[in-house]
Amino acid sequence: MSNSSWKRWEFLFIILYALAFFFVFIRWSLQLSHDHSRSLYGLRPGWMSNRLNDLSDAQWRNFRGNLPILTLVMCFFTFVANILRYHYCLKGRGMSFIWIILSLCYLSYLHEACVIFVLSIASANYFIVKTFARSPYYMSMLWIFNITFLILNRVYEGYSFSLFGGCLAFLDNYRGTFRWHICFNLVVLRMISYGCDYHWSNKLTHFDQKKHMLRCHFCSSGRTCYHVLQERSMQNDKYSFNMYVCYLTYAPLYIAGPIVSFNAFATQLDAPQKNYSVGQIAWYGLRWILSLLLMETVTHFFYYNAFAISGLWRQLSPFEVFIIGYGVLNFMWLKFFLIWRYFRFWSLIGGIETPENMPKCINNCYNLEGFWKNWHASFNKWLVRYMYIPLGGSQRKLLNVWVIFTFVAIWHDLEWKLLSWAWLTCLFFIPEILVKSSVNSFQLKCAAGMFIHRELSAIAGAVTITCLMVANLVGYVIGPSGINWLISRFLQKDGMPVLSVLFVSFYVATKLMFHIRDAAEKNCQR
Secondary structure, three states: OOHHHHHHHHHHHHHHHHHHHHHHHHHHHHHHHHHHHHHOOOEEEOOOOOOEEEOOOHHHHHHHHOHHHHHHHHHHHHHHHHHHHHHHOOOHHHHHHHHHHHHHHHHHHHHHHHHHHHHHHHHHHHHHHHHHOOOOOHHHHHHHHHHHHHHHHHHOOOOOHHHHOHHHHHHHHOOOOOOHHHHHHHHHHHHHHHHHHHHHHOOOOOOOHHHHHHHOHHHHOOOOOHHHHHHOOOOHHHHOHHHHHHHHHOHHHHOOOOOOOHHHHHHHHHOOOOOOOHHHHHHHHHHHHHHHHHHHHHHHHOOHHHHHHHOHHHHOOHHHHHHHHHHHHHHHHHHHHHHHHHHHHHHHHOOOOOOOOOOOOHHHOOOHHHHHHHOOHHHHHHHHHHHHOOOOHHHHHHHHHHHHHHHHHHHHOOOHHHHHHHHHHHHHHHHHHHHHHHHOOOOOOOHHHHHHHHHHHHHHHHHHHHHHHHHHHHHHHHOHHHHHHHHHHHOOOOOHHHHHHHHHHHHHHHHHHHHHHHHHHHHHHO
């Protein structure tokens, strides 16, 4: 049997297996949600088929509840900004003032008096950048300052005005509707980006734009990729205070991102993005609406997150625990997909293109490196530019992952379960890095060698998916205290067969991803 014929039969088997797997998964999920609906927390009356709606996730509940007013704000702000831009032919400096006024109105509604904290810390950071940018200790100062406030903001829960004097205590009654120190995590990333981009602008750049355009398919087509926007140096007058404040508080990206570097932001504020046409942006918005309808269907029929927060997963069988864990991960992916794409859409119609945070489905990732490149991708690009490369890049990869993932955990929140998630991910990352470096040193040309390599890669993919499931369950569902329970539950007599079936399913899923990858590569070659 020829290789192409074998792959066709293999693909047919994989499709049939996947259909059977998801049929069982969906049917079991429906039954679980129906049987336990009275014991679950966070279910509210819904609008689909007289079913309850799972609104147990506070982040999704708040976003969904505020969507109408948020959309009105988006339409008004974008209309005002674009009308003023085109009527007065405004460039970067003029648009920065327009967006500062609009964004500060936005922040004043969200945080009220606590805007003082945001602007005070931001101003102190600006002073450090402008005063010490040429100092040999500058980068250490910048990072220490920002990480210190990142931690202090959490420890003191955004501070109380009474800490700074009894005469200011009355301001504690005006803290707004949204906790400022939660949003400030993203502001910290922007302050570091501004500080680093300004520091590097004073040095000779190693970025060769002409050489890049010859290698980049996106740039050779006449468009401008994100890499060029962030690497291309700018004149010093672009690093002004008003551009800095505009970058930190830019309303479309303030609450949730995506994260964009200062250089890329300032360039597009001066000359709006042209990679997306009006029709493409409209289609992007329509796809978002369809995705929202999918989310509504999921939360009305499958109560995955309610199971996770209610603690009922301890009463379930091993296969049911897997269903809830896998369902929670897919719910989280779709939640962040919708939140990030909404604000990216707002930014696009305002003229600022940002990286896509979820460029790939969670069910189409079979290695850790690929998963983290496609989950919060704009944060990944930020980490690569401002941490991974300055720390030594691939030459110190085994050490860098520990530093970076520890920072990621602290950046999210000061919780042991997040640190446990970060360190578990690092432990799972190390074998993958070592195996990849070993495999890359061999050149497999014969058919048998390529077949063995593909099969071993599929097995490694199944192991990786299992590790990702465990790490994310610990980080977002069961916590560190549930690790022993999870291991003992799956190693019991009724758990081992389930574990075997799941591993085979992950193996088959990885092979399906290989077929998708091969099809995508063929399309690129045409």
